[in-house]
Every structure is written in structure tokens, then in C-alpha cells.
Amino acid sequence: MTGKSLSERIGDLGRRLAVEAHTAWLAARDPRVAWFARLLAVAVAAYALSPIDLIPDFIPVLGWIDDLVILPLGLLAVRRLIAAPLWSELHALAETASERPSSRAGMILILLIWAALLAIVYWAVRTSPLH
Template sequence: MTGKSLSERIGDLGLRLAIEAHTAWLAARDPRVPWLARLLAIAVAAYALSPIDLIPDFIPLFGWLDDLIIVPLGLWAVRRLIHAPLWAELHGAAEAASERPSSRVGMAVILLLWAGLLYLIYWGVRTSPWH
């Protein structure tokens, strides 16, 4: 077989959607983008990057259906509202950002900070006089 496996193609699609969502986020923050496109870009990027969905992902098939329909349609609408050269510039910036190495140590530090904060809240509730 010379082609990519299904899991590799799904991974590529996920990466492309993530880059497009990042492009929408960059468009929402760019003053050269029309205000209607900025509002839609904020909504689409927030929905695409949010862990909360209209239909939870644990529901078989329907959980992913909203991600496979709403996000691409929203990205398509944002792309139609922005001039092609500007979209290409923002897309290039999003692709460059996706190629930068991510820091696993930084991620671990942030996760440890959140875990520590949650433990302090738990400890505060457990030891409070109202408990």
C-alpha cells in the first residue's frame, strides 16, 4: 500500500482543522478583518477549541457529527468573509505556529499548578468549619 492509513488521514484532517481554527482565531484579533467576520471567527474558534460541545463526544456518532459539520461550515463562512490575500497571510502565520515545538515541560508545570490549586480548594473545603 502506498497511501496513508485511515488513522493517518484522520490525524491529518484534525491537524488541518486545528490550523484553520487557529487561523480563525488570528482573524478575530486582526483589525483588517471586517467586524462581521471577526465576530463569526471568534464564535467558530471558540467552539472548535472548546472542550464543550453541543452534543457530547461520548455519544456514538452524533458526538462527532457536530464537530464534523459545525466547525467546517463555520470556517468556510469565515473564509468567505475575509479577502483571500489576508486569509493566506493569517493561514501562513497559523501554519508557522503549528510547526513550532511545544514544551512538554511547560505543559507539565501548568498541569501541576492546576492540580495544586485544585488540591488547595479541596483542602480548604474539607477543613472549613462549615463542613
């Protein structure tokens, strides 16, 4: 069997939804898109990027259903309200943005800075005469 594993397919779906949500965000900011499509695109992109869900993810099965149903339906509605050539243009921009290299070294540097700041705060509290 040469197909992808379930975890690989779920990862691919997540990446596709992320690109589609980014496309919706780009559409919401594009003046060529009608105002009602922009409004819906903002709502869908905000829902996709928000850490708050209608049904919390810690609830088994139901927590994922809203992400697997509401988000794709919202993206489909936004896509139908925007002209196909414009959606293709915005989608290409979103795909290009998703392919940009990320810097692991930069991420590690930022994490080290935060850890150092936390250590300084901890040291300041521990050595404070008020403690």
C-alpha cells in the same frame, strides 16, 4: 498499499482543522477584517476550542457529526467573508505557530509541580488535627 492509515488521515484532518480554527481566531483579532466576519470568526474559533459541543462527543456517531459538519461549515463561511490574500497571510501565521516546538521537559516539570502541590495538600489534610 502505500497510503496513510485511517488514524493518520484523521490526525491530519484534526491538525488542519486546528490550524484553520487558529486562523479564524487570528482573523477575529485583526482590524483589517470586517466586523461581521470578525464576529463569525470569534464564534467559530470559540466553538472549535470549547470543550462544550452542541451534541456531546460521548453519543456515538452523532457526537462527532457536529465536529465534522458544523466546524468546517463555519470555517468555510469565515473564509469566504475574508479577502483571500489576508486569509493566506493569517493562515501562514497560524501554520507557523503550529510548527513551534513544544517542550516535553517543560510539560513534565509543570506536571511534577502540580503533583507535588497535590501531595502537600493531601499530607496537610491527613495530618490535620481536625481530620
